[in-house]
Amino acid sequence: MASTAEPETVIGPLALDAPVGNPTSLDTLSGQGGERSPGPSELAHLARQRLDSPRFDHSPSWRRHCMTLFWPPTCRLCDHSVMVGMELCDSCFRQLEISRCHTSQVCSRCGLPGAGASLAGASLAGASLAGASLAGASLAGASLAGASLASPVADSAASGCLECRDQTLHYDRCLSVWRYDGLVRQAIVAAKFGQAVPLAETLGKRLGWRLLADDTWLRQSCPVADTDAAPDLIGWVPSHFSRRMTRGGGGAQALARAVHSVLTRRWPDLCRVNLLRTTRVVKKQAWLSETERAQNVRGAFAPRRPWLNRSIPSSWLRHRLGGTAAIVAGKHVLVVDDVMTTGATLNEVAGVLKRAGAAQVTVAVAARAA
Structure with missing residues (x-):
């Protein structure tokens, strides 16, 4: 593990050879140093470094050092003490790395590990x-x-694979970071609640780095060689108002906000929009069988009219009267959620977006059940 006393990385080609634990290289290359913006290959290389490091994606500032006098840094998962600039302890990071190894071979259609x-x-x-x-x-x-x-x-x-070959999937592909078991399962459940928003941001940033590190999903979605089918919009799976009141926030919306903050390093025009709304209260999916899950979420989501959505750029103001249908028409939509088990919820959400006119729907989840 690299120490916090490492020298700052010099802006330029040498940044690609920076140590894995260097917390400044990604922000320096992302234009915050004020000299140049990175290319896709540089961002992919540095995103892989972030996935292999338990550090933050930025160097600790003097404000953060001062804050540690009153709030000592702890691991986002187990609350054990860590060094300044760290977000995960060694034990938790090793467990996450073991889980991430299971997603190295996945179905490109449904994202099933192995x-x-x-x-x-x-x-x-x-x-x-x-x-x-x-x-x-x-x-x-x-x-x-x-x-x-x-x-x-x-x-x-x-x-698709043997599991999804005969299924009707409305989304085009699914990407994940970890397999849904062990410590990952505990982290996903905890990140659903408002008091664990920092944990949700950590999971979301690593999901964003996963999308930057491997751009094969862009080439799969575009038939033209050497062309990126970059996402135009990023949304999330909405929760009913009563459930948000119970949990106090967090969840998929916090994940989408963190993923958006990472992906804008490569696509500055990527827009985070609240595209959907819930039409009724649904039962918890974890209590139902696979068939009951599909019936539980059928018709539970609908496009929303983003009248007061400040995340929409002013250039899209003329489309607001058309609601979500006018916004997603012909667009590549990236939908973020915390976990996919049977995929019934995300398939229903993708179907709503496709019927609203979306050209492509890519699903990105922090964890995928095997």
Whole structure:
């Protein structure tokens, strides 16, 4: 673990070789140093550094050092004492890293952990069977097998894994940081409440760094080579007013706010908008079966008219009379939530956005259940 006495990183190409624990490199390259803005590859490299470090994404200022005299820094998860500039202790960070390893192979469609490797094997096995069965047909069988073997990734994006291949999903892809178990489960549940907003911000920032570190989801969403299908809007899964009163805030909205603060380093025009509203109170999904979950959220969300939404740029003022339908029409919407288990809630939300005119819906969650 790097100490807090490390020298400040010099702005320039050497910043890419900065130590993993350096807390200043990302902010320095992001234009806060006032010299230059980073490119996508530099941001991806530095976002990977942030994911591999338990530090904040900024260097502790003198105000923060003064605050530690009255409020000593503690781990956001277990409340054990940590050094200035740290947000996680070594024990919690190691557990999160173990959980993050399980999301290295995921389905590009539903985000199921561990589905990437099995899906590739299934694609190759299918190609072998197709080639064997069509061997007598000579050229047709050879070309079909060659196409399947040449593009297993394209087949993965098109058909999904064995779990979601036969499902109707309204969102185009799902990305996550951790697997939903152990310490991650405890952190997700705690981040739903208002007194744990700092924890929700920590989870949200790491989700934002995950999106910056791996931009394959951008290439999958755009058929044109060497072109980014950058998100135009970022929203979140809304909660009913009664549930917000009970929990005191936090949750998906706090996550979306943290993700937005990270993604604007690469896309300054990315707009965070409250796109949806709840139409009724729903039961807790954790108490229901998979079929009951889909029925529980059916029709529970609807587009909202953002009359008083100050996050909408003034250039969009003429679209306010049209409500959410005019805002999301033809746009790539990024929906943020804390956890996905069966995906019933996020599928319903994505369906509402698609019916409102959204061209693409990408789902980003802090944790994904296996």
